[in-house]
Amino acid sequence: MIDTRALPTELFIGGAWVPSSRTTRIDVLDPATGHAITTVADATVEDGLAAVSAAHAAFPGWAATAPRERGEVLRRAFELITARVEWFAELIARENGKAMPDARAEVRYAAEFFRWFAEEAVRIPGDLRVAPGGATRVLVQHQPVGVSFLITPWNFPAAMATRKIGPALAAGCTVVLKPASETPLTAYAMAALLAEAGAPPGVVNVITTSKPAPLSAALLHDPRVRKLSFTGSTAVGRHLLREAADHIVNCSMELGGNAPFLVFDDADLAGALDGAMIAKMRNGGEACTSANRFYVQRGIVDRFTEGLVARMGAMVVGPGYDERTTCGPLINPAAVEKVDALVKGAVAGGARVLLGGTRGAGCFYPPTVLVGAPVGNAILREEIFGPVAVLVPFDTTEEAVALANDTEYGLVAYVYSEDLKKALAVADRLEFGMVGINRGLISDPSAPFGGVKESGLGREGAHEGLMAYLETKYIAAAW
Helix, strand or coil: CCCHHHCCCCEEECCEEECCCCCCEEEEECCCCCCEEEEEECCCHHHHHHHHHHHHHHHHHHHHCCHHHHHHHHHHHHHHHHCCHHHHHHHHHHHHCCCHHHHHHHHHHHHHHHHHHHHHHHHCCCEEEECCCCCCEEEEEEEECCEEEEECCCCCCCHHHHHHHHHHHHHCCCEEEECCCCCHHHHHHHHHHHHHHCCCCCCEEECCCCCHHHHHHHHHCCCCEEEEEEECCHHHHHHHHHHHHCCCCEEEEECCCCEEEEECCCCCHHHHHHHHHHHHHHHHHCCCCCEEEEEEECCCHHHHHHHHHHHHHCCCECCCCCCCCCECCCCCHHHHHHHHHHHHHHHHCCCEEEECCCCCCCCCCCCEEEECCCCCCHHHHCCCCCCEEEEEEECCHHHHHHHHHCCCCCCEEEEECCCHHHHHHHHHHCCCCEEEECCCCCCCCCCCECCCHHHEECCECHHHHHHCCEEEEEEEECC
């Protein structure tokens, strides 16, 4: 068991652990029990600006560091995480609540971002060509954007940090990371690991605060901060974009989702059920990529429904760090209240509960399957962020596409059909940044992750993720 007394809990600024200038601290709670694991420092605006100062001072040296050397720091970080999978997994299970199999998968996924961007660090592109008129050469190069403010959510505390830190460091940027106050311990552990891997003081800074709005506003109005990368709700994303507009801060936004899961009559039933369980129950449904709306064609809907109820009903609900658990608690009481209200609203609107539907004690909510929710009900319009699947039958491809696209969100969609031509044609018509065909898990560090419409701006992962931390500079030269 992790010794919480040995965990770093102060602010990490300029390569040192420093106390906040605020005397109060933030309780980190175990969602399974509601009891405090430990407390962490509660940063003030002044502490946040001190982190910016450290990142700004370190930026020229880090930007001038050879790409190979920057990559080697990330490579060593990958190796250190890989050697400590069990330790990080237990830490995540304790502060986040997710089941250990999910926690282990997250740690391995998080590590891969460091490995991928260790390799990308030496692949920053450039271009030289003769201008059409022949008088000059067009020289194009890419330079690090500068101090980057990274805001990460609680649902993937390791992976969302590495998905941002990896490309930022590879590009030559320095960072100030503000993790969610629900899950700060993983972020602080990651800061310690990066320092061990050789990241110079000030390159990575981590701060936690109970008052994120004024701190974020102050940092986004500091002219030294030139990049914001945020993962979280669409509502908070809108607010941050307004704050960033005053100084025209470069922004990447990975926001909410409301993923449709389309199952056609010709789908492989077992494969579709396997994919549904991954897409719905990964992290207990607390994922922006989680399948919320299951649109199942009439000819297969009864068999699919029966299979999904059986599989979700077999899940074991309990503390995430109990090895028997396959569905852990939700993150906090507010999350349970939201899920419970959505289910009750759906039932009041005419939906039927086939499984679950009644909240448990504390932060526990059972795997739940609903049918018959009316079109337009909140449970089909909002991001559920919990272990609730809503099944809706459809008849035609046109109907399925229309239902799937009927949302302001556009992050990810899933399509199951053995007819690849049809599946690809449907994918083309779906208004989402990512589509999984016969796949319930699409996240990959080598692929561009991101959405359209109100699900975000820009992409993370792949080469696009590196370019998000680089500015293009054009030089006209004649010789």
